[in-house]
Amino acid sequence: MSRTRTALLAAMALVAGATGTAVAVVPGDTGAAAVPCTVDYKVQNQWSTGFTASVTVTNNGAAKSSWAVKWSYAGDQKVTSGWNAKVSQSGANVTAANESYNGTLSTGGSTTFGFQGTYSGTNAVPATFTLDGVTCNVDSGGPTDPPPDPTDPPPTGNRVDNPYSGAKVYVNPEWSAKAAAEPGGSRIANQPTGVWLDRTAAINGVNGGMGLRDHLDEALRQKGSGELVVQLVIYNLPGRDCAALASNGELGPTEIDKYKTQYIDPIKAILADPKYASLRIVTTVEIDSLPNLVTNVSPRPTATPNCDVMKANGNYVKGVGYALNKLGDVPNVYNYVDAGHHGWLGWDDNFGASAEMFKQAATAEGATVADVHGFIANTANYSALKEDHFSVDQTVAGKSVRESKWVSWNRYVDELSYAQALRQKLVSLGFDSKIGMLIDTSRNGWGGTARPTGPGATTSVDTYVDGGRYDRRFNTGNWCNQKGAGLGERPKASPEPGIDAYVWMKPPGESDGASKAIDNDEGKGFDRMCDPTYTGNPRNDNNMSGALPDAPISGRWFSAQFQELMRNAYPPLS
Numbered sequence: 001m002s003r004t005r006t007a008l009l010a011a012m013a014l015v016a017g018a019t020g021t022a023v024a025v026v027p028g029d030t031g032a033a034a035v036p037c038t039v040d041y042k043v044q045n046q047w048s049t050g051f052t053a054s055v056t057v058t059n060n061g062a063a064k065s066s067w068a069v070k071w072s073y074a075g076d077q078k079v080t081s082g083w084n085a086k087v088s089q090s091g092a093n094v095t096a097a098n099e100s101y102n103g104t105l106s107t108g109g110s111t112t113f114g115f116q117g118t119y120s121g122t123n124a125v126p127a128t129f130t131l132d133g134v135t136c137n138v139d140s141g142g143p144t145d146p147p148p149d150p151t152d153p154p155p156t157g158n159r160v161d162n163p164y165s166g167a168k169v170y171v172n173p174e175w176s177a178k179a180a181a182e183p184g185g186s187r188i189a190n191q192p193t194g195v196w197l198d199r200t201a202a203i204n205g206v207n208g209g210m211g212l213r214d215h216l217d218e219a220l221r222q223k224g225s226g227e228l229v230v231q232l233v234i235y236n237l238p239g240r241d242c243a244a245l246a247s248n249g250e251l252g253p254t255e256i257d258k259y260k261t262q263y264i265d266p267i268k269a270i271l272a273d274p275k276y277a278s279l280r281i282v283t284t285v286e287i288d289s290l291p292n293l294v295t296n297v298s299p300r301p302t303a304t305p306n307c308d309v310m311k312a313n314g315n316y317v318k319g320v321g322y323a324l325n326k327l328g329d330v331p332n333v334y335n336y337v338d339a340g341h342h343g344w345l346g347w348d349d350n351f352g353a354s355a356e357m358f359k360q361a362a363t364a365e366g367a368t369v370a371d372v373h374g375f376i377a378n379t380a381n382y383s384a385l386k387e388d389h390f391s392v393d394q395t396v397a398g399k400s401v402r403e404s405k406w407v408s409w410n411r412y413v414d415e416l417s418y419a420q421a422l423r424q425k426l427v428s429l430g431f432d433s434k435i436g437m438l439i440d441t442s443r444n445g446w447g448g449t450a451r452p453t454g455p456g457a458t459t460s461v462d463t464y465v466d467g468g469r470y471d472r473r474f475n476t477g478n479w480c481n482q483k484g485a486g487l488g489e490r491p492k493a494s495p496e497p498g499i500d501a502y503v504w505m506k507p508p509g510e511s512d513g514a515s516k517a518i519d520n521d522e523g524k525g526f527d528r529m530c531d532p533t534y535t536g537n538p539r540n541d542n543n544m545s546g547a548l549p550d551a552p553i554s555g556r557w558f559s560a561q562f563q564e565l566m567r568n569a570y571p572p573l574s
Helices: 173-181 212-223 256-271 305-313 315-328 348-362 415-428 461-468 559-567
Strands: 012-016 021-025 037-046 050-059 068-072 078-083 086-090 093-097 110-118 129-131 167-169 195-197 227-234 280-285 333-338 374-377 436-440 492-496 499-503
Touching: 037 129, 037 415, 050 129, 050 415, 078 086, 110 415, 195 212, 212 227, 212 256, 227 256, 256 315, 280 315, 305 315, 315 333, 315 348, 333 348, 348 415, 374 415, 415 436, 415 499
Parallel strands: 167 227, 195 227, 227 280, 280 333, 333 374, 374 436, 436 499
Antiparallel strands: 012 021, 021 037, 037 050, 050 110, 068 093, 068 129, 078 110, 086 093, 492 499
């Protein structure tokens, strides 16, 4: 993600040739008093016939209670849908006017909206933008600023823009040893993975294993003289995982005080030790929690009594807010809030409501949006990073791809497009414009012999999508030990605009849940979604579970799954 100062240019286009993604930018220097307004126009995703873009407008003039941004296309670009603004087009001329909820634009204030469009030939950046009739990105005729100097020092302050940039990432020796002990496992045993603090006992170490201080001490050793990121998963909310059983936790629905004083407070005390001040500590805060308060509560058909309880008592929101507040006080901690995945939150009635829920939690229990460095998508899930063979703007056999059984009217078909769009939505709600996204690619490679090499047959929209999709699950709602899954992209910093890193937050080879009931002392139940014979429920449109057999309880080593992940890795393992 580009977080350097913006230059006052009429237009700048960057094409990331390695990924085929075009990024077009029209930036402005908001500090230039002579400039009445600035517009940042960025193409987020681009394919052969279409694209998505985000536009950020900054008002340097008098405060406004309503606004309209206008531009004209030189080519045949056509806007097909928009969000966070009423976007219309007449010929080559486009107008984006505020919605009822974001009409206020203070002096120095910014707002962001986005849209999807089609094009053919070239997708040139518009040359001129106006805000309420005033031309933006142009001062009174003086020279333009030079482009950013790549040798400029990073911004000052305790935190860097992207903690993964220029840093190694911690390799958990406990996971690495298990991976290396598997046939062929040495090929990935040196990859960085998340350290899961999934119960209070994990802080000091379970059954003689490494505790939090042990990991941080080892991280200092691995760090040497360079920079190093340590990835922690904060995962112990009261009433945890209200819509599932396999990952239920140790705390009851009302035990919020225990969560605060016996779990978060001790973690903060360790992370705040000056001994560890040189580490960049990334926290993934409470996966599979806040989205449940949107999608799995009454009157939704997917509602569960446990999720209704957690929404009513507010302890998910309070717990996440408290964690963000306390951990955010530590200068070298970078909080990333879990944001589900596209197959959970990508629908119209889930997307915006979930973003609002994230904002609610980020401003609870003393937390502010400044305590959130970013968000993470696809944690411990299987959704494909990028589907190359179909997109939501296509029509096949007279039907939109969105009408296919697989897409089922979702706005997104993969994690990259979802994460980038969600980022823009969150910025529009008041999160810092510099927030970054992480995508967990530990198990979303979907390689092997079943990986399609091109689109499916155009006989129907379903044959087209099903024949071309990389994600081979029965349904995007399937989440437990998925058969056919493979390791995804290896961890990498700054792989795409808006994305701080691809990460392996879920350690490959650790089970999602037991395929049958197994007694344990960790509070983890038996979820039928982990049973290979289960025929489904409304949350996966009553499809088969797609789970592997003979799985242990969640978090335990599952050799058969590890071998399957290596076998189906994409990019393939050498």
